Amino acid sequence: MTTLAGHANAPRGSIPARPSILQQMWTSRADYLYVLPAIVVMLIVIAYPIYYTIELSFFKTPPGLQLRDKIFVGADNYTAILSSEVFWRVTINTVIWTLASTLIAFVLGYGAALALHRDFAGRAVLRAILIIPWVISAVAASYIWKWMYHSDFGIIGQVLVQFGFTDRQPNFIDNVHTVLPSLIVVNIWREFPFAMIMIMAGLQTVPEQLLRAARVDGASTWQRFWHVTFPHLRGVSTVTILLLAVANFNSFIIPWIMTGGGPSNASHIWITHIYELAFGRQRWGVAAAYSVLLFVILMALGYFYVRALSGNEKEQGA
Amino acid sequence: MTSTSDTATPRSRKGVDGWRWTGRIFLTIMILYTALPMVWMLLTSIKSGFAAMQFPPQWWPTEPTLASYRKLLDPQNSVGQDFLRFFWNSLFVSFVTTVLAVVVAVPAAYAFSRFRFPGRKFLFFAVLLRNMFPAVIFLVPLFILMRVLGLVNTHGSLILTYLTFGLPLAIWLLKGFYDNIPIQLEQAARIDGATRFQAFLLIVTPLSVPGIIATAIYSFIGAWNEYIYAATFLTKNEQLTLPVGIQRFFSENTTDFPGLMAASFIMSVPVVVLFLVLQKYFVRALTEGAVKH
Numbered sequence: 001m002t003t004l005a006g007h008a009n010a011p012r013g014s015i016p017a018r019p020s021i022l023q024q025m026w027t028s029r030a031d032y033l034y035v036l037p038a039i040v041v042m043l044i045v046i047a048y049p050i051y052y053t054i055e056l057s058f059f060k061t062p063p064g065l066q067l068r069d070k071i072f073v074g075a076d077n078y079t080a081i082l083s084s085e086v087f088w089r090v091t092i093n094t095v096i097w098t099l100a101s102t103l104i105a106f107v108l109g110y111g112a113a114l115a116l117h118r119d120f121a122g123r124a125v126l127r128a129i130l131i132i133p134w135v136i137s138a139v140a141a142s143y144i145w146k147w148m149y150h151s152d153f154g155i156i157g158q159v160l161v162q163f164g165f166t167d168r169q170p171n172f173i174d175n176v177h178t179v180l181p182s183l184i185v186v187n188i189w190r191e192f193p194f195a196m197i198m199i200m201a202g203l204q205t206v207p208e209q210l211l212r213a214a215r216v217d218g219a220s221t222w223q224r225f226w227h228v229t230f231p232h233l234r235g236v237s238t239v240t241i242l243l244l245a246v247a248n249f250n251s252f253i254i255p256w257i258m259t260g261g262g263p264s265n266a267s268h269i270w271i272t273h274i275y276e277l278a279f280g281r282q283r284w285g286v287a288a289a290y291s292v293l294l295f296v297i298l299m300a301l302g303y304f305y306v307r308a309l310s311g312n313e314k315e316q317g318a
Numbered sequence: 319m320t321s322t323s324d325t326a327t328p329r330s331r332k333g334v335d336g337w338r339w340t341g342r343i344f345l346t347i348m349i350l351y352t353a354l355p356m357v358w359m360l361l362t363s364i365k366s367g368f369a370a371m372q373f374p375p376q377w378w379p380t381e382p383t384l385a386s387y388r389k390l391l392d393p394q395n396s397v398g399q400d401f402l403r404f405f406w407n408s409l410f411v412s413f414v415t416t417v418l419a420v421v422v423a424v425p426a427a428y429a430f431s432r433f434r435f436p437g438r439k440f441l442f443f444a445v446l447l448r449n450m451f452p453a454v455i456f457l458v459p460l461f462i463l464m465r466v467l468g469l470v471n472t473h474g475s476l477i478l479t480y481l482t483f484g485l486p487l488a489i490w491l492l493k494g495f496y497d498n499i500p501i502q503l504e505q506a507a508r509i510d511g512a513t514r515f516q517a518f519l520l521i522v523t524p525l526s527v528p529g530i531i532a533t534a535i536y537s538f539i540g541a542w543n544e545y546i547y548a549a550t551f552l553t554k555n556e557q558l559t560l561p562v563g564i565q566r567f568f569s570e571n572t573t574d575f576p577g578l579m580a581a582s583f584i585m586s587v588p589v590v591v592l593f594l595v596l597q598k599y600f601v602r603a604l605t606e607g608a609v610k611h
Contacts, residue, residue: 034429037422049459115341135593137543139561140582144359153371221337250452253545274454291455298450
């Protein structure tokens, strides 16, 4: 390959030609060794699954048959999805879940980071306590909250009854109207610490001198935040919101363990629905088509994701 | 905020106090929101099954008991045997994943930070994009792949899979870290006769230890808490990891809430301790790596 590229450049003679891409690749061949392990693992575990999913989405897999006895059905799986009522229900749930979880977790995390930024006795302890929910397993978190929401002995309902807010023990996660907000509360409980850590890290990069100068100039606390701190944190905030949004869009454990998507699909989001279609009802083709649609949405999100992350890189280079 | 202080202190002082109180109240609410569920988990775990299901509730257990913990940690009875095996499986899978993640991520992050080879940008984003795709998409094809590789029902299938979702952020964190290590250090070493690999191994790697620790914590916690792949790839009871093992066990014993809370607590202890001990590295790595530009 390289010799070919070398010959192609040779006749140009004295003109100092820009080395071809293949030459560049050859001269930096040793560099690839450093990334090779990562790339090989990625190729095995990403490229093949993506190819396989796209292929499977055009096939029908009759239940009771082996997966390899699939039947080609063209785009039928896609039209079936887009015309089904459940699809729209699940999509609305996913949008509510992703937006509410992301925004509230971000705002709470941002606030906690600001409140913890000032030095005071016991600050490290408070910070540690606030981070714990993010560290423990989502399975454990789901069980803790499921127990607190329990329809007979759940502590939250019992407190509400004891203090006279309701007559009967409310049924948080078996009720189509309250189930999604109840699960979002759990999700935020697990996620706001991530936003808090990111913003705390960002706060350390805000130059002290600027804040002091603003104070000397008579800027109020709010003005110092709005004109100095907030603009400085814009980059971190974008990255944090995107990471949260992607994670929420992809969440699975909390709805799956706590409700399994029920009652009557009220807490199904895309991922749990795909999982149930594939592993619960063996409709692999439809599940694969769902996954492809998900790819498309994620790629759109990914465009912003990469832009936000590479924004950091460009500034580094400058 | 009283009228007496209004005349005594400058106006800005009043504003500061107002915000400080807002911050305190907000922090108090957040601490309650964060800690009460964990406190309730602990309180429930030291109750008897009967005491846990009463109305009005026993706020504080009248007869605290460690029976649930004893049952889970006793190698003599079958529950304890299973639980301890799940615990060991989780520990093994998480540990191997962590070691491999560091070994793979360190050279990759270094290359992304230092070298200018064609496709470098593309490769970097390919790595980052992996973070975006949900596990469910990869489940079926990976299951088939693992069957081809002969890894179904082995812990190897989990380790290989966990590596890939831990790697993107690990590489990203470490790359930011390497970006901040002055390249002159390596150049000096090169002049003194070190090869590029020696400079990397002996000069740069020791300096990036905090980043490596952060990467390791991240991989370990991710592997320890992972549920969906473990639930799909492993079918034999003796191989299950903790999250799946607990879920299987308590879908059969649906009313043993003290036991479930005790199991949740024990499952949380290793990662919480690990994180609390090493958290300063993690926050520092985020500061130096991901955030600063």
